[in-house]
Amino acid sequence: MERSLVLVKPDGVQRGLIGEAIARFERRGLRLVAAKFIWVSKELAEAHYAEHKGKGFYDGLISYITSAPVMAMVWEGPNAVAAIRQTVGATKPWEAAPGTIRHDFALEVGRNLIHASDKPETGERETALWFKKEELVEWSRAIDAWVFEK
Numbered sequence: 732m733e734r735s736l737v738l739v740k741p742d743g744v745q746r747g748l749i750g751e752a753i754a755r756f757e758r759r760g761l762r763l764v765a766a767k768f769i770w771v772s773k774e775l776a777e778a779h780y781a782e783h784k785g786k787g788f789y790d791g792l793i794s795y796i797t798s799a800p801v802m803a804m805v806w807e808g809p810n811a812v813a814a815i816r817q818t819v820g821a822t823k824p825w826e827a828a829p830g831t832i833r834h835d836f837a838l839e840v841g842r843n844l845i846h847a848s849d850k851p852e853t854g855e856r857e858t859a860l861w862f863k864k865e866e867l868v869e870w871s872r873a874i875d876a877w878v879f880e881k
């Protein structure tokens with residue numbers, strides 16, 4: 732079972748899209764593992780976006796993610812990382828497929844609403860960065876057997 736960190740970024744929170752994002756992940760069949768509404772510190776922002784340090788858009792990215800609260804979540808399921816990235820859409824909203832969140836609600840790469848982990852290993856690393864072990868909820872749903880084959 733894969734896990735992905737998902738953030739509704741400050742623009743998504745300000746625009747009232749937390750519920751819209753959660754509804755899409757729930758509808759997809761993914762299972763919620765953890766959630767918290769937080770104002771991200773500069774330290775956490777820098778740790779989260781360490782791979783982008785030095786790039787031209789880095790400073791803007793750090794100020795964007797710390798500009799208002801975010802809704803941080805972990806979702807799990809078979810192939811969860813790829814499935815969630817598909818539901819979120821391509822990084823550049825104008826390249827995102829119709830029906831994806833970034834296509835349906837965004838125009839700018841610097842206001843692309845959602846973060847989702849890019850690989851299964853990233854999902855594990857980002858889950859550990861954003862959540863304490865005791866914040867992760869292990870549970871099963873009555874419908875799991877109708878969504879998860881194994």
Ligand code: DAT
Pocket residue numbers: 783788792821822840841843845846847849
């Ligand atoms: P993603 O968020 O789809 O995983 P990423 O990891 O390549 O994309 O980049 C992280 C974020 O940085 C992205 O959501 C928006 C911003 N970003 C990426 N490339 C950018 C660019 N060329 N100009 C401005 N912002 C960019």
Ligand code: MG
Pocket residue numbers: 847848849
């Ligand atoms: Mg990324």
